Amino acid sequence: xxxxxxxxxxxxxxxxxxxxxxxxxxxxxxxxxxxxxxxxxxxxxxxxxxxxxxxxxxxxxxxxxxxxxxxxxxxxxxxxxxxxxxxxxxxxxxxxxxxxxxxxxxxxxxxxxxxxxxxxxxxxxxxxxxxxxxxxxxxxxxxxxxxxxxxxxxxxxxxxxxxxxxxxxxxxxxxxxxxxxxxxxxxxxxxxxxxxxxxxxxxxxxxxxxxxxxxxxxxxxxxxxxxxxxxxxxxxxxxxxxxxxxxxxxxxxxxxxxxxxxxxxxxxxxxxxxxxxxxxxxxxxxxxxxxxxxxxxxxxxxxxxxxxxxxxxxxxxxxxxxxxxxxxxxxxxxxxxxxxxxxxxxxxxxxx
Amino acid sequence: xxxxxxxxxxxxxxxxxxxxxxxxxxxxxxxxxxxxxxxxxxxxxxxxxxxxxxxxxxxxxxxxxxxxxxxxxxxxxxxxxxxxxxxxxxxxxxxxxxxxxxxxxxxxxxxxxxxxxxxxxxxxxxxxxxxxxxxxxxxxxxxxxxxxxxxxxxxxxxxxxxxxxxxxxxxxxxxxxxxxxxxxxxxxxxxxxxxxxxxxxxxxxxxxxxxxxxxxxxxxxxxxxxxxxxxxxxxxxxxxxxxxxxxxxxxxxxxxxxxxxxxxxxxxxxxxxxxxxxxxxxxxxxxxxxxxxxxxxxxxxxxxxxxxxxxxxxxxxxxxxxxxxxxxxxxxxxxxxxxxxxxxxxxxxxxxxxxxxxxxxxxxxxxxxxxxxxxxxxxxxxxxxxxxxxxxxxxxxxxxxxxxxxxxxxxxxxxxxxxxxxxxxxxxxxxxxxxxxxxxxxxxxxxx
Numbered sequence: 011x012x013x014x015x016x017x018x019x020x021x022x023x024x025x026x027x028x029x030x031x032x033x034x035x036x037x038x039x040x041x042x043x044x045x046x047x048x049x050x051x052x053x054x055x056x057x058x059x060x061x062x063x064x065x066x067x068x069x070x071x072x073x074x075x076x077x078x079x080x081x082x083x084x085x086x087x088x089x090x091x092x093x094x095x096x097x098x099x100x101x102x103x104x105x106x107x108x109x110x111x112x113x114x115x116x117x118x119x120x121x122x123x124x125x126x127x128x129x130x131x132x133x134x135x136x137x138x139x140x141x142x143x144x145x146x147x148x149x150x151x152x153x154x155x156x157x158x159x160x161x162x163x164x165x166x167x168x169x170x171x172x173x174x175x176x177x178x179x180x181x182x183x184x185x186x187x188x189x190x191x192x193x194x195x196x197x198x199x200x201x202x203x204x205x206x207x208x209x210x211x212x213x214x215x216x217x218x219x220x221x222x223x224x225x226x227x228x229x230x231x232x233x234x235x236x237x238x239x240x241x242x243x244x245x246x247x248x249x250x251x252x253x254x255x256x257x258x259x260x261x262x263x264x265x266x267x268x269x270x271x272x273x274x275x276x277x278x279x280x281x282x283x284x285x286x287x288x289x290x291x292x293x294x295x296x297x298x299x300x301x302x303x304x305x306x307x308x309x310x311x312x313x314x315x316x317x318x319x320x321x322x323x324x325x326x327x328x329x330x331x332x333x334x335x336x337x338x339x340x341x342x343x344x345x346x347x348x349x350x351x352x353x354x355x356x357x358x359x360x361x362x
Numbered sequence: 363x364x365x366x367x368x369x370x371x372x373x374x375x376x377x378x379x380x381x382x383x384x385x386x387x388x389x390x391x392x393x394x395x396x397x398x399x400x401x402x403x404x405x406x407x408x409x410x411x412x413x414x415x416x417x418x419x420x421x422x423x424x425x426x427x428x429x430x431x432x433x434x435x436x437x438x439x440x441x442x443x444x445x446x447x448x449x450x451x452x453x454x455x456x457x458x459x460x461x462x463x464x465x466x467x468x469x470x471x472x473x474x475x476x477x478x479x480x481x482x483x484x485x486x487x488x489x490x491x492x493x494x495x496x497x498x499x500x501x502x503x504x505x506x507x508x509x510x511x512x513x514x515x516x517x518x519x520x521x522x523x524x525x526x527x528x529x530x531x532x533x534x535x536x537x538x539x540x541x542x543x544x545x546x547x548x549x550x551x552x553x554x555x556x557x558x559x560x561x562x563x564x565x566x567x568x569x570x571x572x573x574x575x576x577x578x579x580x581x582x583x584x585x586x587x588x589x590x591x592x593x594x595x596x597x598x599x600x601x602x603x604x605x606x607x608x609x610x611x612x613x614x615x616x617x618x619x620x621x622x623x624x625x626x627x628x629x630x631x632x633x634x635x636x637x638x639x640x641x642x643x644x645x646x647x648x649x650x651x652x653x654x655x656x657x658x659x660x661x662x663x664x665x666x667x668x669x670x671x672x673x674x675x676x677x678x679x680x681x682x683x684x685x686x687x688x689x690x691x692x693x694x695x696x697x698x699x700x701x702x703x704x705x706x707x708x709x710x711x712x713x714x715x716x717x718x719x720x721x722x723x724x725x726x727x728x729x730x731x732x733x734x735x736x737x738x739x740x741x742x743x744x745x746x747x748x749x750x751x752x753x754x755x756x757x758x759x760x761x762x763x764x765x766x767x768x769x770x771x772x773x774x775x776x777x778x779x780x781x782x783x784x785x786x787x788x789x790x791x792x793x794x795x796x797x798x799x800x801x802x803x804x805x806x807x808x809x810x
Contacts, residue, residue, distance in 0.1 A: 017691040024779035130734025353622040
């Protein structure tokens with residue numbers, strides 16, 4: 011007998027749902043970033059580990075602080091701040107002073123995310139906002155790279171890592187020459203290309219036997235981690251694909267014009283964190299377009315701008331600015347790339 | 363052409379693959395539900411105008427006789443589901459939580475409940491198209507797939523349009539539901555007769571039955587009965603929600619898109635549900651009214667889930683008792699879990715459009731917080747109409763309902779619920795869209 015006091019719950023349809031939660035997606039991005047973090051620690055030692063911890067904690071603390079200030083429930087458990095922190099650390103030079111890294115983490119969340127209203131409302135990728143800020147604030151430290159696989163890397167910090175706040179970081183040039191191993195200079199492949207005209211072998215770039223920012227050296231590992239997220243349906247493969255496509259096409263154009271002057275498309279794709287940026291940075295869901303055509307336009311734009319800035323700009327780390335520019339262009343890209351709906355009529359229907 | 367069809371299964375782009383939950387009921391033969399002691403027959407059971415009651419309080423009525431007549435062309439009559447006495451003509455609870463006029467009948471449980479034999483039989487081949495359409499109206503037929511749109515109105519194709527194909531929808535893409543499945547297995551002769559009648563009504567030379575490929579036994583069962591001349595065929599389509607939406611089915615089977623805010627007849631199609639045509643085949647030759655239908659009773663905490671042939675107007679309380687419902691707290695849903703309507707009370711009766719009663723226990727997803735849209739694009743990749751639910755949801759939050767309609771095709775949304783189903787932020791997108799449509803309609807009325 012159905013009870014007369016049966017409690018009837020009322021919701022609206024659909025009554026069944028099947029979707030990973032936002033927190034699950036973000037946690038999986040963290041999992042996908044962990045192998046990259048481990049590889050950077052393997053390459054650069056405890057300095058890289060300290061860097062990862064500092065930016066991640068800084069981002070999470072900032073998020074928590076602002077939630078507390080505005081009287082909201084803390085959102086650090088959705089793990090999006092941790093993602094920003096990890097992404098940020100991986101774009102920094104391994105010997106980056108830790109106090110500057112903490113500033114970068116604070117800026118990323120405060121100015122890149124909270125200012126706009128938190129998760130879902132950020133116009134730019136927060137990690138890149140943090141990096142752009144310190145690029146302007148600490149131009150020397152952020153372009154000082156140190157060699158990978160130094161012998162004492164697991165027991166000894168890179169000298170600049172432990173710089174005191176507002177003090178000049180210790181010079182690394184001498185240390186670099188001491189620890190340098192054959193084939194590993196302190197300059198990144200992009201800097202070698204730009205300032206000395208040396209093109210690093212694409213295979214080394216692909217595997218990661220090069221100097222660079224903490225997490226962007228191994229294109230192979232980045233691709234594998236990206237594939238995991240694509241397999242879990244938590245990363246839109248169309249964005250990295252479009253960015254790489256845009257880069258290859260643009261680089262090929264210049265390479266075709268003058269192969270002796272311009273680097274090959276393979277070099278462009280596998281160097282300077284492009285792969286990392288394509289897979290993990292450009293694909294920031296919130297700041298990239300949602301429309302299918304928009305995603306393609308965005309990706310190609312980012313790839314094209316990267317090549318242009320690298321070849322003709324004064325900076326080597328071009329992809330960051332390319333993505334920030336792409337983020338800024340996202341609303342207008344979306345406006346002009348709305349999908350064609352099923353059964354769309356040729357002419358707009360007359361309004362009755 | 364439909365590119366998807368070149369690579370195997372007939373289907374449409376986007377959509378979702380929810381768990382089916384059909385095994386509980388799809389192999390059990392339909393059973394007759396006993397007559398409830400009290401039957402509640404709402405006068406508004408179809409889209410369009412309500413019927414007008416023509417019986418009075420205390421009147422003895424016989425099962426099958428007309429108790430409410432059609433009020434104009436956009437209306438159908440209602441026939442008595444039981445033999446009994448009119449207890450009251452009053453307002454009664456409806457599923458939406460409101461009250462509306464209904465004829466309440468006390469069932470004569472001692473009577474044999476026989477529907478009187480018809481005076482004469484009708485041969486559809488001897489009848490004119492106009493007479494046939496009139497006959498479909500007279501038997502009180504509405505779309506049994508859930509919409510309850512008067513079938514004869516659909517059959518009355520405007521003179522300037524030619525129908526080339528009748529599509530018969532046997533997809534039953536909603537999870538849990540198996541009524542159409544059982545009807546297609548148990549009622550093949552009536553279904554084929556109904557198809558022929560529909561073809562004559564809309565003057566179509568061809569008919570295709572579309573069935574999702576999770577019901578291949580239906581294809582095997584029906585194929586031997588099909589005519590050799592190829593005028594009626596049956597095709598398997600991919601099991602994917604919302605395959606049973608007429609727009610999706612038209613695309614999957616023929617690669618034809620039904621134009622935005624237009625009718626299938628605009629592109630030469632007429633779409634009917636299998637259960638509707640099976641009932642027409644059963645009732646029209648005898649001139650008898652629609653007084654019962656097959657419904658799926660399924661879900662949690664039920665001892666006897668299954669398909670039941672239930673008199674229209676049976677209250678949920680009786681239905682759930684009979685199916686052995688034992689829960690203390692539940693959601694009661696009329697229809698499927700994707701597009702069904704919640705019932706607010708056990709006193710709500712089933713109507714002509716009710717294809718299922720679904721009982722859901724507390725589900726894990728309940729009362730999750732709504733988070734901001736993270737623009738993950740899952741909803742865009744699920745929407746079968748290729749709308750931009752993400753943007754529509756953001757606009758709804760800003761109450762820009764006019765922009766939703768004018769720039770983002772709000773009115774093309776048929777509320778299948780795929781966007782809400784896949785949203786990781788738990789945004790009740792489809793509910794936002796329903797609200798926006800209602801508010802837009804009110805605004806248009808105010809502005810004339």
